[in-house]
Amino acid sequence: MPKTVLITGANGEIGHGLIEALSTRPDVRIVALDLRPLEESLAHRCHATVVGDVTDSELLARLASEHSIDTVFHLAALLSSRSERQPLLAHRVNVDGTLNLLELAISECRTEAKDVVFVYPSSIAVYGLPDLETKDSAAAVDEDSYVEPTTMYGVNKRYCEMLGGYYADHYRQLDAEPSRGHLDFRCIRFPGLISAATIPSGGTSDFGAEMLHAAAKDEPYACFVRADTRIPFMAMPDAIKALLLLEAAPKARLTRQVYNIAAFNPSADEIRRLTLDAFPNAIVTYAPDLRRQGIVDAWPADVDDSAARRDWGFAPDYDLLRAFGEYLVPALGRR
Numbered sequence: 001m002p003k004t005v006l007i008t009g010a011n012g013e014i015g016h017g018l019i020e021a022l023s024t025r026p027d028v029r030i031v032a033l034d035l036r037p038l039e040e041s042l043a044h045r046c047h048a049t050v051v052g053d054v055t056d057s058e059l060l061a062r063l064a065s066e067h068s069i070d071t072v073f074h075l076a077a078l079l080s081s082r083s084e085r086q087p088l089l090a091h092r093v094n095v096d097g098t099l100n101l102l103e104l105a106i107s108e109c110r111t112e113a114k115d116v117v118f119v120y121p122s123s124i125a126v127y128g129l130p131d132l133e134t135k136d137s138a139a140a141v142d143e144d145s146y147v148e149p150t151t152m153y154g155v156n157k158r159y160c161e162m163l164g165g166y167y168a169d170h171y172r173q174l175d176a177e178p179s180r181g182h183l184d185f186r187c188i189r190f191p192g193l194i195s196a197a198t199i200p201s202g203g204t205s206d207f208g209a210e211m212l213h214a215a216a217k218d219e220p221y222a223c224f225v226r227a228d229t230r231i232p233f234m235a236m237p238d239a240i241k242a243l244l245l246l247e248a249a250p251k252a253r254l255t256r257q258v259y260n261i262a263a264f265n266p267s268a269d270e271i272r273r274l275t276l277d278a279f280p281n282a283i284v285t286y287a288p289d290l291r292r293q294g295i296v297d298a299w300p301a302d303v304d305d306s307a308a309r310r311d312w313g314f315a316p317d318y319d320l321l322r323a324f325g326e327y328l329v330p331a332l333g334r335r
């Protein structure tokens, strides 16, 4: 029987790559949900496309009645900068929306007596380093250190990590009869992601991608963080690879529900220099936005992803130089 995979936020940065990767698998039927109609290049790859809002529980109930969901990739979210500007909307989408999807998944488990894998993208935004001295001395932060988010987005992501753990391990624990189906919650804390296919919106790690895409379009770019700002980044193909690896991993191999993954952690100026190497006429200046700077200064310079490498074999294909030389610059040149 084909496996039915629900992808929320399907039109987003990660959604594009995930649909392209999953649609090559004959055993997978994709149900794509997004606020906006799916681009035609993606829609024809899906078994069904639904235009709607993850906060609409009636819509989700109808969706669940029409499809027997086996796996959920819940990508829909407002990112960190936009969440700071619209905190109540962020909570509604990032938390209430996730609660709705967890309820949809656990209902599938209980009514069909099957396990549903729920893959959830969290973020380095759950970390809150207290000051730059601590950030510089902390080196690679593991999953259990400095989990003190300072943004609405980071708080949302941390809460939903815990909510997923509740639905997986403790849901309705006072019921007389335990459910025969279980929700299998799996979570990745993503670094900043850089895609050649899409320009991010609403993130605070977006300076990396914005700089490169502006240069490719021969537009000047004023970077909103300092030149020495350093956070973890990853090329989008490795993010997609990680989601698929984690989803497919035997549950017995997993020693935790929430995993860091890492690839490279350049400073903003290292990104600028590689951008200028690729686009010599680019004009990249610095105009730090002290408020947004404060957000990324609280994020770790690097994360420890040894658990992901040990438990489910994650290893990035792209380091910084390969990401630019073999993925970003060639793809942007073609675009």
Ligand code: AKB
Residues within 6 Å of the ligand: 079, 080, 081, 122, 123, 124, 125, 153, 190, 191, 192, 193, 202, 203, 204, 205, 206
């Ligand atoms: C953001 O910048 O808000 C996101 C993230 C780091 O999770 N890209």
